[in-house]
Amino acid sequence: MPNSDQVYDTLIVGGGPAGLTAAIYLRRFTRSVALVDKGNSRLRLIPVSHNYPGFPEGVPGHVLLGNLTVQLERYGGTVMPGEILDLRIEDGLFVADYAAEDAEGDPTQLRAHTVLLATGVADAGLPIENWREAIAFGSLRLCPVCDGFDVMDKRIAVATADTNPVGHALFMRTYSSDVTLFERGSPSMLNDDERRRLDAAGVRLIESPLRSVTLDASMKPVLHTEDGEEYSADVFYPMLGEKARSNLALNLGARTAQCDELVVDDHQATSVPGLYAIGDVTVGLNQIAVATGGAARAATRIHNQLPPALRQGSTRPAQAGWTAA
The missing domain is CATH 3.50.50.60 (FAD/NAD(P)-binding domain)
Incomplete structure (x- = not known):
């Protein structure tokens, strides 16, 4: 179980290719990350993807997710199975209610300076x-x-x-x-x-x-x-349409477009300070390569906006109450 007293640099919601890539980048930036995944990534449905770079014979969706998860673990990151039920801002921090998979009782509160949504879309x-x-x-x-x-x-x-x-x-x-x-x-x-x-x-x-x-x-x-x-x-x-899983951002007043997709800037920032979004939940082309590219942009921006991540033994600036702009 996560430490409810810890304040993470970034809470990532969604463990598809976008969320995992962002977590890898942020861990390599030595940032503290909580990645929560409900297990609904559409990538799991893909038998073989032939248009993702670097796999000339194609790659099954579950294999790509597995490789990204192993890569994240190499840098001390983990995937926390479960769901974020609510997201709000209190005293300058994002506070999320986290219900762990198969857990009983009240949800755990996770606190973070920034939040990165990689929650994807739901088919109609x-x-x-x-x-x-x-x-x-x-x-x-x-x-x-x-x-x-x-x-x-x-x-x-x-x-x-x-x-x-x-x-x-x-x-x-x-x-x-x-x-x-x-x-x-x-x-x-x-x-x-x-x-x-x-x-x-x-x-x-x-x-x-x-x-x-x-x-x-x-x-x-x-x-x-x-x-x-x-x-x-x-x-x-079938082309029956889809709807972005953007309710957590909508509750914070984030700007959206058609199908509730989140509007982001060139750094994947939403209209809510400190809240970022990547992948299919945002306006744009729904492709794995686009999602991972957006993850790299967002993670780098988040790292640059947070106080410096100083090596252990150095004095790190106080972060309590700080929210990324």
Whole structure:
């Protein structure tokens, strides 16, 4: 259990690639870090990532998380399983209520000079049976930018999104001549210009609303529409939207944009002094490489904003009550 009397340099919420990378940087800066992880990283769902630098054969998501965790441990850092239930500011410090995994009783209070949110996003929903198995098999995919290359020349099905409903289908024409876009509701959300763009690109449009998705004997998706028709595909991108897990920042009055994503500056700082955010919870491109790059920026900024981390035996400036600007 953590020491409730300790004041950490930084509390990191979220142990995905962004949070782990930031923790590694901060520990190498000799900063005291508490990293709390609930275990919801989307990276765990990725069977193999082929677009993360340094892994020419690709890397499974759980392996990358494991490597980052081991690397953090080499510098004296650990992952604290559990959840941050509440975050507030008291006497110039961030105070968080931490409920350890499987713990009973009242939560523990963690205090820190700065907080770094790496809490990611939650998918709005997946209308497909056995969706975890389908992701592992590769017939259900969540990120066209991440793995479009991996479905080259396959039969690709895409569902319309709430914003830019035809954008992902048009993007997938980069990789296949067989792309079908399915409407998710009635009346249609497409305008005349969007229909013309689909037609010009050779994207097939199914206007009867998509009602369910099942898997055939070979684990490939079968899409069922309201008119009773069935359509087979090799891979399906549901594009049902997502919402940032930003409630802790919202409670502090942090500025947000669409889908509750946090607005940050060039150093990953939110509008709340001392509160930083990285990865998918922020406005920007949801990619592992982007998340780890943001982690490096944020950790370096936090280190530079905190009082100097002097070597043991030297006099370190008092930090009680100090909050990073």
